[in-house]
Amino acid sequence: MAGVPERNQSTSLRRALAVLDHVRDNSGLTLTRLAEGVGLSKSTVLRLTAPLIEARLLERDHRSGVYRLGHGTLRLGQAYLATLDLRAVAAEESHRLMTEVRETVHLVVHDPPHVVYIDKVENETNVRMASRIGSRGPAHCTAVGKAILAFLPGDPVEGLELESRTRHTITDPDRLRRELAGVRRRGYAVDDRENEPEVRCVGAPVFNHTGAVVAAVSVSGLTSRITAARVRELGPRVAAAAARISGKLGATT
Incomplete structure (x- = not known):
């Protein structure tokens, strides 16, 4: 995120975490319902979820388009419990x-x-x-x-x-x-x-x-x-x- 102001980075991170939390509590959401749930535009949600999907923290079904937690969250949870x-x-x-x-x-x-x-x-x-x-x-x-x-x-x-x-x-x-x-x-x-x-x-x-x-x-x-x-x-x-x-x-x- 070189060149992006620190305040914008912080805002994006908080929004991405809000998206992740919302999917955690409401698995199986479409893009429209997810955007409505977090109060953001669909284009913003797409931008925020892209790195989460890359990190395997989120997954998006290719057929239905619904979001769910990815197996990367399991690895994080296991690492936390191990400590x-x-x-x-x-x-x-x-x-x-x-x-x-x-x-x-x-x-x-x-x-x-x-x-x-x-x-x-x-x-x-x-x-x-x-x-x-x-x-x-x-x-x-x-x-x-x-x-x-x-x-x-x-x-x-x-x-x-x-x-x-x-x-x-x-x-x-x-x-x-x-x-x-x-x-x-x-x-x-x-x-x-x-x-x-x-x-x-x-x-x-x-x-x-x-x-x-x-x-x-x-x-x-x-x-x-x-x-x-x-x-x-x-x-x-x-x-x-x-x-x-x-x-x-x-x-x-």
């Missing part, structure tokens, strides 16, 4: 959640039959949680573990050793299956003094671009602060934070 780091992606939402609820936030991944704590954002004004980054915990009696188990394929309870950690730990396989069904219905899991006697946790699953559960995020605190009534308020907040992290990982639902 994602779960901790980095989740960091902003984890800190935001801690600020909202003023309780410790954990991020974990599944390493069957355990969960592994890979990040922790602690509210230092409260009593510190004993967990540490790199430590492992049982999946069946932690909120993060149950949040992951609930969305695994097959029967995630089969073969699990349901060790009793407190008098509240669920050790009956069928009862745990019912508990996981409840997690799927409401979108978050609860550890009600099941792993530590004086601690309650609320956790929600994190999904990747394929829809697979890859992690979980949770809020933890002493039962004096996280009462049974407060769990109902925290649940949707934790689930919303997990959903935002999932969106950054490419999940669509």
Whole structure:
């Protein structure tokens, strides 16, 4: 674009990106409908789409003339996903959640039959949680573990050793299956003094671009602060934070 003023280049780029976004949201558009959708003339749209087609970001059917995304967008998406780091992606939402609820936030991944704590954002004004980054915990009696188990394929309870950690730990396989069904219905899991006697946790699953559960995020605190009534308020907040992290990982639902 040598010789083209910088302002004109910037305007053309913004218009081309608007065209690309519109095709993304409305695949199968003719030139006329695409021009109407972005509020530009057909000749301008033809000019803007030419380099997008060359870069394989757009395709135009030779017979029908309709536009759709090209396979170059897939390569871009794959390259983006390959560079994602779960901790980095989740960091902003984890800190935001801690600020909202003023309780410790954990991020974990599944390493069957355990969960592994890979990040922790602690509210230092409260009593510190004993967990540490790199430590492992049982999946069946932690909120993060149950949040992951609930969305695994097959029967995630089969073969699990349901060790009793407190008098509240669920050790009956069928009862745990019912508990996981409840997690799927409401979108978050609860550890009600099941792993530590004086601690309650609320956790929600994190999904990747394929829809697979890859992690979980949770809020933890002493039962004096996280009462049974407060769990109902925290649940949707934790689930919303997990959903935002999932969106950054490419999940669509």
